[in-house]
Amino acid sequence: MSEKVRVFIASENRLVRESLSRILSKRCDLEVVSSQGLADALGEAMHSDTEVLVLDSLEYLFLEKSEEKAVPERLARPRVLLVCMEEDERLFLRAIRAGVLGFIAKDASALDVVAAVRCLARGEAVCPPRLCRFLFDFVAAQAVEFPQSCVKIRLGLTRREQQLIPMIGRGLTNKEIASQLNLSEQTVKNHVHRILHKVGVGNRLSLLGALEPGMLN
Amino acid sequence: MKAIRVLVANRPRLMRELILATIADQPDIEIVGEINDDSEMENAVNSTRPDFLIVALEKSNRLPAACDLVLQNHPRMKVIAISPNSNSSVFYWTSLQVRSSEIEASEEGVLGALRGLHARVEEVQ
Incomplete structure (x- = not known):
């Protein structure tokens, strides 16, 4: 049997942390190594051997950058899945620039989150179809400009x-x-x-x- | 003891599903309905007669407008409003003019509130 995907959940909302943690833990291929509030998770997610970091605040990534130098080199940087309660195009672009590989929007289901975690673990990116179209248009416009x-x-x-x-x-x-x-x-x-x-x-x-x-x- | 009847009307969808996952396995709590559109709230409450309605707490820390209207017609129904973005939650019980922010927005907090408040209502009745 292959090893489980190690998942870290960082959310300010305790209910989100707890219920998401329980839903992911029920999957035999996923292991929730920790679920914490953003302040407590700061730095820790990058210091564990987390493969996928699920978080609901983009600001966390900018705060975390200040601690980036302390991340041991032996550890690979986790792939970040942003679960966003608001589907905002500017936020989406900021997320991509910050290194986010997966973006789950407000109309996603809990099963979509599970699927997205698996996709990121496989090295794929995740993007809602509407924002995917926006991304295509954005890149095309940049090519002209x-x-x-x-x-x-x-x-x-x-x-x-x-x-x-x-x-x-x-x-x-x-x-x-x-x-x-x-x-x-x-x-x-x-x-x-x-x-x-x-x-x-x-x-x-x-x-x-x-x-x-x-x-x- | 009667099961606690709960109607879940949270937005966004993910938040609603997380709340449903929290209370789905509880033997003393019955999910009588789930709605994804506030315009369905009145009909859903009329047809399911829940003890509790769980809704999203708006950014301004207010109930959704549709909820205000429903409470006018169902003042005995209790409402728990949970913020999707923070740890905020508010409990409303219109007939007793109760508004409290003491419920913790956690699994334990929500389940405890449903059970504790329901038990108090049964005592009163």
Whole structure:
């Protein structure tokens, strides 16, 4: 038999914690390792070997970030399922940016929560259909508004590599870039090497010639 | 002893299902109905005659408007309003003009309130 998915529940509402905990615990493939109020859960969820963190407040993730450095490296970061009593598009986007992988809205059922926990455990993302449509529209609109971003994405550049391009365009040295981004000079050198490889050029000068001017800003 | 009759009308759906899961296995409590739309509240109360109505507590810490209307016609029915967003809950008993925030929004708190208040009513009657 495969191991159970380890679930941590963080909610300010005790009734939600208790009843959700009981519903999830009844499933033979899920194990609720802890259920706590947000203040008590702060940091603890990240320090346990939780696989899925179920929470009903996005603010928790921002508070938790202040403790992020203390998370032991041996532990993988739990996948976060946000159970949101309000279906709000801006909140949904903030949740995605904060690293949430699953979003359950107010019209969800308890069984939907169970299914979502299993999906996250499998490495999938969960999104209500209406917000999924919103996400498609949002990404499509961004592609129109920021064509240079599309080019960067098409080239397969990571966010960090995209961040470096304008700095290279300004003529900064590896050392200067490293200083600005709080990175080591060797790390910057590696990033630059990978950028050149992805764009298919041999040096910085060729890189500037190969990219559109808008991408260098 | 008669089972405690409860009508559950909480929103959102998830909150309602969590409350139903809390009281479903209790042998002395009978769920007489579940509604997902406040417009159904009057009909549901008329047809099921619950001892308790459990509803969502609005953000302003008030009962849903539909609930106010129902209570005018059913002043003996008790109402427990539970917030989906916080630990707040309020108990109303219109015929005795009771409004209390002392119920803990937890499984123990809600079950204790249903049993304790029902027992007091039986004593009075």
